[in-house]
Amino acid sequence: MDHRSTLSVLRSQLGEQAFVTSEFRDNFRIEVPAERVLDALLALKDQAGFDMLAELTAVDYLHYPNARDRYGVVYCLLNTTTGERVFVKTFVNDPDPCLPSVFPLWKGADWLEREVYDMFGIVFEGHPDLRRILLPEGFRSYPLRKDYPLRGRLERHNFPVIPRAES
Numbered sequence: 001m002d003h004r005s006t007l008s009v010l011r012s013q014l015g016e017q018a019f020v021t022s023e024f025r026d027n028f029r030i031e032v033p034a035e036r037v038l039d040a041l042l043a044l045k046d047q048a049g050f051d052m053l054a055e056l057t058a059v060d061y062l063h064y065p066n067a068r069d070r071y072g073v074v075y076c077l078l079n080t081t082t083g084e085r086v087f088v089k090t091f092v093n094d095p096d097p098c099l100p101s102v103f104p105l106w107k108g109a110d111w112l113e114r115e116v117y118d119m120f121g122i123v124f125e126g127h128p129d130l131r132r133i134l135l136p137e138g139f140r141s142y143p144l145r146k147d148y149p150l151r152g153r154l155e156r157h158n159f160p161v162i163p164r165a166e167s
Contacts, residue, residue, distance in 0.1 A: 013043035037090040038100045050077035053106035062146035101127040119144040
């Protein structure tokens with residue numbers, strides 16, 4: 001698929017040096033610094049036609065060779081008219097990994113951002129209801145971080161018991 005029009009939109013909005021592109025196994029990827037990610041996503045939505053946030057996830061790069069940042073956050077965008085997909089990646093670090101919420105751009109980001117927050121502890125500023133979605137409210141850790149122990153931290157002893165409905 002030809003991504004020239006997408007690249008020209010990004011170049012006009014962000015400048016030539018504001019992002020890096022790559023392609024791997026038919027995945028067109030754009031890497032943007034965290035302070036410019038909202039500008040890039042807004043340009044891709046409003047001017048390049050990427051009207052759907054198909055996926056939002058994160059990767060913990062702890063102990064990866066040559067990794068300069070701890071967390072990568074990946075946005076998978078889809079242009080439903082042309083079928084073009086693009087993956088936008090940005091990076092954040094501890095102690096307070098934080099990015100702007102894309103909920104105002106795509107309402108589907110609501111639960112996706114909550115899931116990344118719940119599993120990795122990455123905060124999305126401006127999210128209307130950023131709270132745990134998979135784990136109990138009292139859970140204090142982030143299980144998809146690489147430094148989380150495989151057997152947990154014995155949190156399960158204080159989970160509320162949910163009785164099974166009788167048939």
